[in-house]
Amino acid sequence: MAGGEPQSLEEAFAARRNVLAARRARERLRRLIASKSRHRFLRYLSWRFWKFERRDYWRKPKGNDNKMRLQLKGYPPIVKVGYRTPKAIRGMHPSGLEPVIVSSAKDLERLSPERHIVYIASGVGLRKKQEIRRAALERGFRVAN
Template sequence: MAKKFRRQESQKRKRVKNKWRRPKGIQSKQRKEIKGKPPLPKVGRKKPEEERGIHPSGYREVLVHNTADLEKINENEAARIGGSVGNRKREAIQQKAREKDIKILNPTETGD
């Protein structure tokens, strides 16, 4: 599991959300990396290369814009339908993915 980095003072103040922002204050204890303060992200903290880019479901993501793109997907990859794809083409992609037993990471919820 990847380490979550805390925003400075987010554990103390309700108005400061926990989304990462780099501490820039001249006397900032977190920027100076004082013991007991939350850690800073560094270059050496990457995941191993084979683990990068994997969706939490365990599949590698492949961006799909039409049904022909589904032909290139293998068993350890999942499709993510592009945001610019309209409803008609999205339904066609989802139908073909069901036939080929391909997982779609962002399916449209049908209201029926």
């Protein structure tokens, strides 16, 4: 047989099983990422006062009789541990790749295009940024910024 082809039928089946298992794992990961809830928690009374609406960031409700803190029906949910993303996809890019900040073309050598997506560091100048982008595209990386 030609080089690169499996030697026997068993090896061919084993190779096919590995490919299918990898495909299933990727699909499972994609489904997990798609189901990842991006909940936006509201500050108490942000729906009522314009000054809170502008600064729409989370503040824990702390009043004794605060209805939101008491988690009464009709009030927005508060931040809890259960809203955390699954460990398998925490910090991942929506494409399923692991984001990595790169500040030189040399940093790309230790990365894999199948696993990583490249973000070019903010402190990098234009000339070096173009150099990194060119090197990344040559090696098959996706550049996010």
